[in-house]
Structure formats: C-alpha cells, structure tokens
Amino acid sequence: MSAALYEHLPHLLSRLRETYPDIHPKLIEVSTNEQIAALTRNEIDIGFVHPPLGTDERLDVHGYPAEDLIAVLPDDRHTHGVTLTDIARHGLIMFPAAQGPALHARIMDTFTKAGLEVRIVQEAARALTMLSLVAAGFGAALLPRSTQRLVFQGVRYAAIADVSLPAWPLAVIAKRRPRPAIVDSVWKLLEARSDVS
Incomplete structure (x- = not known):
C-alpha cells in the first residue's frame, strides 16, 4: 500500500536487512483486496493493507497506528x-x-x-x-x-x-499458522516494529 511506503516500510526493510541479511524481499504494490487474493493463492507471504478486511480468509492481522x-x-x-x-x-x-x-x-x-x-x-x-x-x-x-x-x-x-x-488505518497480514519458518520470523519482526511506531 502507498500508505506504508513513506513511514513504516523504510524502517521495516532496514531492520529486515540487519536481522536477516539473506532474505531478499520482492515488493509488489497492489490494493488490499488484491493482496488478500494473492495470499489465498500463495503468491505472496505478507501484505500491508487498509482494514477493515471483508474476508473470511483465516489471516493473522496486526494493526499499526492509524495516521491522521x-x-x-x-x-x-x-x-x-x-x-x-x-x-x-x-x-x-x-x-x-x-x-x-x-x-x-x-x-x-x-x-x-x-x-x-x-x-x-x-x-x-x-x-x-x-x-x-x-x-x-x-x-x-x-x-x-x-x-x-x-x-x-x-x-x-x-x-x-x-x-x-x-484516521487512515494500516495493518500487516499473513496467513495463519502453520506457515514457513522464515515467514513466521519476518512476521514477528513486523509485529515488534508496529509496537514502537
């Protein structure tokens, strides 16, 4: 999401590179609904979206502070x-x-x-x-x-x-466990970052 690009994403990507230097994320800018569909098809692992989410998909959702x-x-x-x-x-x-x-x-x-x-x-x-x-x-x-x-x-x-x-809400989403260990590690890093934003 565009809203993630200006504040959250630069810090998160920097922290990701420091913590997991062997991970090379591929970023795709698409809408919330497109991200949910891509998660369902296992085309992406994690997304930044604007809640509320109109889906029955079993997702972990972790909110970031909403922006004015x-x-x-x-x-x-x-x-x-x-x-x-x-x-x-x-x-x-x-x-x-x-x-x-x-x-x-x-x-x-x-x-x-x-x-x-x-x-x-x-x-x-x-x-x-x-x-x-x-x-x-x-x-x-x-x-x-x-x-x-x-x-x-x-x-x-x-x-x-x-x-x-x-306010403009922002959250990070991923499929619920079980999920690949590397995705779970990145998810934990994203959760930790949102607590201090």
Missing part, C-alpha cells in the same frame, strides 16, 4: 490550515470506493454531517497519481500525514482546521 488525514491542495502559497468547505469547493480526488469501502464511506459521511455536498472530481488508486492531479488543479485530496514527506511541486499540505476526519 491531511488535505492536499493546489499550491496557492498559503500556509494556513483549511476547512472542509475549502476542500469541498475544490472538489475531491478520491481513491475508488472498492479500494477501501469503510474508510471511503466514513470520509464522505464527514462531509454530509457537516452539511456539505462534495463532488468527487476524479478517482485515483495511488497517492502519487492523486498528487499529480492536485498539482494540475483538478481538485483536492485527503492523504495520510506521512505523505507530506514527499516534496511535490505544485501542491501544498494543510491541516484540516474545523473537523476531525477518520
């Missing part, structure tokens, strides 16, 4: 926070509902409860695509706070001043 959402707007040289009204005025660049139905619904519900009608002007599955669309002036986006580590010309990151939006 921030607004990403076309760069207008301002440095102040923004309101939901400001975001609604721009129109929203949003991830597809199928990619995270619960979070998508909660975000849209926040606008409704504030008495705002917000139009989704564009859907994008990846954060970098969303940033590109914002920079081109298509609308505003809501992304995890760690996204602001990316210096992206043409956008500005802003705290949302008037309301608390739902």
Whole structure:
C-alpha cells in the first residue's frame, strides 16, 4: 500500500536487512483486496493493507497506528490550515470506493454531517497519481500525514482546521499458522516494529 511506503516500510526493510541479511524481499504494490487474493493463492507471504478486511480468509492481522488525514491542495502559497468547505469547493480526488469501502464511506459521511455536498472530481488508486492531479488543479485530496514527506511541486499540505476526519488505518497480514519458518520470523519482526511506531 502507498500508505506504508513513506513511514513504516523504510524502517521495516532496514531492520529486515540487519536481522536477516539473506532474505531478499520482492515488493509488489497492489490494493488490499488484491493482496488478500494473492495470499489465498500463495503468491505472496505478507501484505500491508487498509482494514477493515471483508474476508473470511483465516489471516493473522496486526494493526499499526492509524495516521491522521491531511488535505492536499493546489499550491496557492498559503500556509494556513483549511476547512472542509475549502476542500469541498475544490472538489475531491478520491481513491475508488472498492479500494477501501469503510474508510471511503466514513470520509464522505464527514462531509454530509457537516452539511456539505462534495463532488468527487476524479478517482485515483495511488497517492502519487492523486498528487499529480492536485498539482494540475483538478481538485483536492485527503492523504495520510506521512505523505507530506514527499516534496511535490505544485501542491501544498494543510491541516484540516474545523473537523476531525477518520484516521487512515494500516495493518500487516499473513496467513495463519502453520506457515514457513522464515515467514513466521519476518512476521514477528513486523509485529515488534508496529509496537514502537
């Protein structure tokens, strides 16, 4: 998941290299649903996903601290926070509902409860695509706070001043035991890391 790339994954991969230098992970960036399907088919061993998970698959799930959402707007040289009204005025660049139905619904519900009608002007599955669309002036986006580590010309990151939006959840998943010993070792490392994030 894009959300894992900016904060958790660099630390985890560094720790993995230190602890298990003979393991060479292969990373594939796909949606939560695609990861669950790949686990079922034994095509991947571990995934980073956005809960809640709509699956009957027997999985171990270990949550990471959820991240606050921030607004990403076309760069207008301002440095102040923004309101939901400001975001609604721009129109929203949003991830597809199928990619995270619960979070998508909660975000849209926040606008409704504030008495705002917000139009989704564009859907994008990846954060970098969303940033590109914002920079081109298509609308505003809501992304995890760690996204602001990316210096992206043409956008500005802003705290949302008037309301608390739902946090962006992140978890690591793997098939339940029994599983290969090396996968179990990596799983334990991931669990330990999430406790200190």
